Amino acid sequence: MLKSKTFVKKTRSGGVLKIVREHYLRDDIWCGSEVCKECKDEAPVLQEDACIESNLCSYPHYLIPDTNVVLHQLDILVDPLITNVVILQTVLQEVRHRSATVYKRIKDAIHEKDKHFYTFTNEHHRETFVEREQGESANDRNDRAIRVAAKWYTDHLAKVTDGGPLKVVLLTNDRANKEKAEQCGLTVYRCEEYIKSLIGNPELVDRLALIADQNENTGSKLLFPEHLPLSRIQTGIKNGAFLQGTFHANRDNYLEGTVFIHREGADINEVLLRGFQNLNRAVHQDVVAVELLPKEHWVAPSSFVLLDDSPNDEDAEEDETENKLKSEAPESSALKPTGRVVGVIKRNWRPFCGMLSQSQIKEATRHLFTPADRRIPRIRIETRQAANLVGQRIMVAIDGWPKNSRYPNGHFVKNLGSAGDKETETEVLLLEHDVPHQPFSQAVLSFLPKMPWIITEEELKVRADLRHLSVCSVDPPGCTDIDDALHCRELEDGNLEVGVHIADVSHFIRPGNALDQEAASRGTTVYLCGKRIDMVPELLSSNLCSLRSNVERLAFSCIWEMNHKAEIIKTRFTKSIINSKASLTYAEAQMRIDDTTMNDDITKSLRGLNKLAKILKGRRIDKGALTLSSPEVRFHIDSETHDPIDLQTKELMETNSMVEEFMLLANISVAQKIYDEFSECALLRKHPAPPPSNYDILIKAAKSRDLDIHTDSAKALADSLNNATTESFPYFNTLLRILATRCMMQAVYFCSGMDNDFHHYGLASPIYTHFTSPIRRYSDIIVHRLLAVAINADSTYPDLMDKHKQSALCSNLNYRHKMAQYAQRASVAFHTQLFFKNKGIINEEGFILFVRKNAIIILIPKFGLEGTVFFENKDKPSPHLNFDSEGPSLKVEEHTFHIFDKVKVTISLDASNLQHQRIRMSLIEPVIPGVSVPVPEPEPVAKKPRLDR
């Protein structure tokens, strides 16, 4: 039977179009139930004994959720307990229209066999199709369609079972809909009602999303101004009254945040928000509309560290803390444009990892959840299993933030495991940093080469055969994804031939396939302590692409002819086949170079390389490349328990810089080559020069020791850093360099057609890219492809030459790199904590790295560890503090702390807050009464319990 659906639509040009769709109704749509003999369904989905034990319905039943239940309570529906659900087509279509993510999840659930979810195409069923009536809104029609379908199911099942026990239950939260459904004799429950009645799994109740009931709580005080409707926001943005931007909460001060304005060419690109009312329920990463406050209300970013850790669950006023913020003396120069949030354009809520702070009232079901990310506010959730969740890492989703609530409302999603557990913590930090870490899908794996893999004749023909060369690789110990190898040999005319051979990953990963897309999305391999999250499947990363010794591997080689002064005479790029003769560690390579008795080809090659590298490095430093320093630590991991047992700062050897030097040279040569060939779409890497103000802290720090740092150019900075030494204080230079590192900007990838500043500040190179690590960085794969096209070794494809697509790729790569770095740091921090947990209390010397208004930040060089010593304490009267931003120095009672002062602290693990276990540092020296702590006796190392009896 044919029906037509008619609707009018406005076209983009302002016209009005009547659209008529043909709609076919059929009578061969089956109900999908096992009991039904009438429907000729070959593989019925819905089970005969559809039992979810419930107080409300003791009979077997199928559930029919309405659209809002699917949209808001999906976390419940996907629970394994909930089975035998009929998803109506009407519901599916509405969900698809409203939220793509929910649609995807419900589709996944439908495909899952064990869930017994059945899609009933009621819109095409002759008996359940309803036409929109006059005066009926689209929503009302859909509700009616759902009721009609539910009614049909009820009648149909009653008929085929001859009045058997099987029934359908309609779930809806809409009061009007429920009433109407009851009138037509349907079994209908509100979602909460039904879930609470379930006997099998009381914890499901926790996952109920809290939908704000508009009528409730109107009596209580409004804490926040109302958000403006979207239409007003849009007109406001159009006429410039409001600004649109992404909200970033301040990590250290929960009452402060910044909005980064999107619009290009705007004179203001950052708006500061301060105070509870002005933040107006914006959550980190939301897209918001802000209104600028008049200039006299502008404030400067505060240097207070303020954490929201008030234990009470009440909607307490924050007067006290807010007043403290206001009392700060304003410095007119530091005033920033300040504004307030008038509306939220797009929420960017995701499920957050964190922990439960149990309510002090024993029987309470409402608890606060503290997210691991400090920029996310605490979330109020309802749970009856709080006792079980304490000490566990859980995931919580935000449902809404009513204007009369101090905290957003949310619901429990998933339990990740107990806090402090290594597995759980790793999972948390991967989730929190948005690192894709699921195993590779079948689709991705299907593009891997078939094993056993051999180099084919055709490959031999088109590639340069370099198997005879004594190539070797030098890497850190334990490295399995070797992506670079080197060689150096003397040519007949006395010149040197130096080759850098990079794994030819682009040979295996062809553009556009699932493997390529997955790698592009991951962007980089993430190295955590004791764990590696690969960008490409292991078969490639650790085997076929890894340039291991004594196997034949495909490579992309960059070969220079140099004279002994390391001047490049000729550069050649070629795809090649190599056979590495040795995989060395830095230490092994160093040993070979130093051992004068060894004179084999590899050692000679290494010596040649080392010699050239020194010249290259010298030349680079002359040009103004910076040698910066950051304290890096390495853990010795116990091979069995995987606990860190020792900590050591990474040691740099000559060979490290030897490899680095040639990698830089290769990167620069390749960058120049691809830019010459493709001036519009070369993928390059730049490092912008930092704005002069960034150096203020560095200059001040040097001044405190009567030294001048010149920051006019990279060269000047490098020179003055080299000269900045004091005899009495050997670590001073390193500290300065650490500080200088903090002044730098982030290096980023970009597409040459979209930018005109290519300079790499840190390396003092006019052009730079990444070519040498294609196994662990996607950028290098793109560079490989570009270079391959440039030398006619491979064919191109449209996306490679599209600068907009490439620009989009760059921003993903930049994001992933940043997140990978954060994840890495978080992993190190976690392992540091584990280390100190095992060590007990330690007293150590450190240096003041930064001076804040109420704290000093201390670096312990031995552990590369940074910690904060607060001078304000909630439960103690705070000492007299006097901050001088010029020094910068902080006078605590009688003692003045300057930057780089040497102090002695005691380090211990502060486990009082399970969520953020942190390293606590307390001052031992200098002794300030009331502030410093007495030297604790180092605890005797706990003896291992003996197992032998």
Next chain:
Amino acid sequence: MAAVQVSEAEKVYLMHGVRDDLRLDGRRCEDYRHMEIETDVVSNTDGSAKISLGHTDVLVGVKAEIGKPRPMVPDEGYLEFFVDCSANATPEFEGRGGEELGVELSNVLYKVFNNRHSVDLRSLCICAGENCWVLYVDVLLLQCDGNLFDAISIAIKAALFNTRIPKVRISEDEEGGKEIELSDDPYDCMRINVENVPCIVTLCKIGHRHVVDATLQEKACSVASLLISVTHKGMVTCVRKLGRGSLDPESIFEMTEAGKRVGKTLHAPLMELLQKEESLGKKRQKVGFLG
């Protein structure tokens, strides 16, 4: 146009019949042939009607689109006509064969319908000088068996009656930028007042008398005919002479009177029929083109 060959003897026979107020098919001079009307036959138009008058078949579709008002009358919408002479009707229309007739027909339709006395053009205005509704009236000739004008005019009236134009609202933002907003309820629409829409009555002079709704045979016997558009009140809005021959003033007067009379009696049953059809609503069994 499609013509039939009529012999002298046939002609005489036919003329004698007319003289005695009895035509070949048994009608009297002022009788119409059997007429069938159905509206809402084409779903993707805003209004449509199909009419069959004897063997003459005409389909009319009305589409409403937003356009700019004519500069001379900024507060009025307007109608556009297009007549497609399908080769279905007669093989002579094949290729561009029907073009000439089509242009002639649409010119007459302009004259008859596109004025404020026939259709309330003001109601088609959305925003004076800026936007108005333009009604595109497309006429498709499916079969020709004489008296095209009358059939087309009745079909147009029925189609206009059936037309539903979506209601629009003009929203103004703070800077005075205007935007057209559509209601999302498909039932929320505007109707056209067809009370004053005229019908065309074509009178063919045969011998000394004249007949309405002439068949092709009758037409072949006539030298001239008079086209009169009449409203339901009997007001004549347009008169045109068609054909090669001439008409004397007296017979023009007679024919006008007859046209008024016939026209008046045509409107009432037509409106009744349309209203009755509409009252059936969705229950109405659609006949369409297969009936």
